[in-house]
Amino acid sequence: MPRWVGTTKKLFTLSKVERFCQTSSICYTGCSMQPKVLLVEDDRFVSSMLKSRLEHDGFVVDQAFDGDEGVQKMRSLRPDLVILDIILPKVSGFEFLERVVSDVELNSIPIMVVSNLGQESDVEKARSLGAVDYYIKAKTSIDDLENVVKNRLSKKPGQENQAS
Numbered sequence: 001m002p003r004w005v006g007t008t009k010k011l012f013t014l015s016k017v018e019r020f021c022q023t024s025s026i027c028y029t030g031c032s033m034q035p036k037v038l039l040v041e042d043d044r045f046v047s048s049m050l051k052s053r054l055e056h057d058g059f060v061v062d063q064a065f066d067g068d069e070g071v072q073k074m075r076s077l078r079p080d081l082v083i084l085d086i087i088l089p090k091v092s093g094f095e096f097l098e099r100v101v102s103d104v105e106l107n108s109i110p111i112m113v114v115s116n117l118g119q120e121s122d123v124e125k126a127r128s129l130g131a132v133d134y135y136i137k138a139k140t141s142i143d144d145l146e147n148v149v150k151n152r153l154s155k156k157p158g159q160e161n162q163a164s
Contacts, residue, residue, distance in 0.1 A: 035153040036060045038079040040070035040096065041114070042088050046137075050083070053146045059153070067091025071099050074106055080153055083145075084131070086115035086122065097129035110152065114145060 037059050041047040044065065051061045062077055064070035066089040074082060086093030093113065100106045110132045115122070118136040126134050133152075135145065 034058055034060045035081070036062070036077060036079040037149065037153075038062050038064065038070065038073055038077055038082045040064045040067065040073075040082060040088065040093070041085045042066060043085070049142060050145060053142060054149060057146065057150060059149070065089075067093060067096040070096055074100065074109065079109060081149060082109060082111045083149070084111050084113050084115075086113060086117050086126065094125060094129065097126060097131060101130045112148070112152070114140065 037054055039047050039051055039061060041050075041063070042065050047063050047065070051063060054061045062073055062079070064073045068090040070082070070084070070088070071091065084093050084096060088096070091099070093115065097111065100109070100111065107130065111130060112133040112135070113126045113131045114135045114137060115126075116137050118138070123134045133148065135148070
């Protein structure tokens, strides 16, 4: 038997309300909003694997497979965290960061870089463009990334730039 949740105009089954809460910034049930993560990664296997793990942890996850699509989705979704690869088609991760840092509506959203580029100059460039964390794929497991995301999104506002 479904439980019913009422609003001033409609009654929804709880499952419909939960789906609405996942896709909307308005939640009528008083539930806590699930954090939204945007994965900007052109490797569909890596992206799908990380998406599956994060969704299992209760996050709402969307994917973009090139930098241009990533910027567009960032504007429309307003995620709580972006996980960004550097080597991407159309718009590179560095160009993505440059666009975001100059956009007052987007530059407060934390961006975590996960890339195979491991030169210190690449890490410094990404950080100078606003990346809050930088992880090298070959040295970081999916488990580690999953834990970093959980820890980062469980922090209170104002703590996000502290070392993880």
